Amino acid sequence: MTKINRNLFAIDLESGLYDIFQKATRLHQAGRKIIHMEIGKPDFDSPQAAKEEARKALAEGFVHYTTLNGIPELRQAIAQKEKRANNIIFDPETEIIVTAGACEAITCALIALFEPGDEIIIPSPYFQIYWDAANMLGLKVVEVPLTVENDFELDIDSMRQAITNKTRGLIINTPCNPTGKVISLDSLKEISRLAIDNELVVISDETYDQFVFAGKHYSLRNLPGMKERTVVVNSASKTFSMTGWRIGYLIADKKFIPYLGKIHQSLSTCATSFAQRGAAVAFRDCHDFTYNMVREFKLRRDLLLEGLSKIEGLDCNRPQGAFYVFPSIKKLGLDDKSFCDLMLDAGVAIAPGSVFGKDYSDYVRISYACSRQDIKEAVNILTTTISRL
Template structure:
């Protein structure tokens, strides 16, 4: 009976859903669940609680009974704050009324964009390594993924030469994520200039995932949308999860040409309808009064980056210097182990959970991703365990 039920379920599940693999990050996270002896460097989530004044603002709103739906595009008050923030922080200018939409986290914004702009057979170009969600969402919408390797020798940056080689008559969308997950790479204005020229030459639409924009440590974040002629052909996605320590509130946003956003809004209004109202209220408070909190947390991440990356190098794991986000992406190629085998052995033999690089695309093999969004004490202990593992087991 069990086999029969399983066969029925397989028949009902859409082929494209059957074909995608479960999240490689979540798989390692699940292995650590309930085991306090394991130090998890796997999940990309700040270890800070949402600041108290943000939580207090939501408690007051809850006591006032503010528990209803908001407009599909989100509270206009929040969209106005986002517009002001993007203008003052990154030089991006958007009209709050029709060029900004609030979403259920940046993840929903990504899904909406790929659904709205991908037709079966369209090619979606993605630098590799990259965030694991791009590929399966593209696949679900019938798109064909084309990876462009961003190598460690080039600082894990996208180059115009590599992009040009990947373009075909079916190319439609370029997905970029800088600061990058998993490498921590960033792109400067000068880096973006030749990319922008190739994009315009081939009439590509750009989806720019900038969820880590605020966590740029040694320079100022530059959005590709800020380059001449790029804003009208770029969809910018961001949110409050990472820099504002609001992962569980599920508030993201997307900005772009009003006609493109109108297409995304069609899907949003039939699926999520609107982002949670209390999350939107929390986001308003964060933008109005929480910027010092953001800067304080960023300073902590910068200190942890220095500690952890130097520690990795000391124990024999070469590591590119991450310029943003909160991930280190050390090379394990010299060990002779594939990334999955290395990560599994590190977990079982040293009690340290890291994510194997291959889950981030073909360009990630030979590396592991370690999140330094945890305390210095835990990071120091993780390094000690990793050093013992390298000495004894490798």
């Protein structure tokens, strides 16, 4: 019998989100109208200027490996964006690696920073790839659960209590998928104290940094003593609606880069050459694109929240960022998967909460990366379906 890495047994591609997605696709193919609120991708086209540049790159024959860390013009353009948007100042020569999406960046960081048996703390609910990748590598994920009653506020005391002599790091995500929570500067300061006191490294996933509707996004890397112990992960996927281009990046102190580079070399060698050319134009010239898209997302958020607030039985937070809400369905008396199946039958695809952590089988994630018209229809369907329970 061929041997398979047993750490993979706990990861099930057919479950949770993929399950709903596949069922929704089958219903769609059978002619049913399904409103897609299960997926985490903006419904906009990528910026025209980025597409034109990628086309030009292809026409010029820019189709071979690039430098490992990414083409200089892309690294420069990302440095400009990070300075402008987040006041992150880094050296584009020595402190960045362009990866095949944020997912590769997260995996590179986990492999480079930790060893099998190490413990890492992740506030839950969280983006499921953290758990999958950590589990694959034999790391122990210690979840610190947050609740809608507490507005998904980080629980620093519980994080402190979760630290053992095996704890080596943390993953934070702000704005958060799936809750939309933006971590406050005060909480980031507490995280920095926790990390410094316990010599932890932090992976700070800032993929949704541009999707902030209330408050402000701060990067942990900018706090005193944190540049040396923070790996920032980000991406073009959401910022420019370029999920399929697979362009992400890592920003880290230059002492980490050679090690992160070794993993990146094995995983992808370099991000796709012509996609890098297009992304350089997006990061350099397409701020208006992001601004307009985010403005539309804020209108959608407000529309969805207004609708959900009128539905009895859903306890919903008020997300400040990203493009999801994560209501509790505890009062409905159904588990997440049964509720998602029911909603799918009624024509709305949403994601079960347990995809985002084991404690969330009484939550669901609703993405508002769909048109306002779809949001209005989905709210009507939710209202009718829940009123019949």
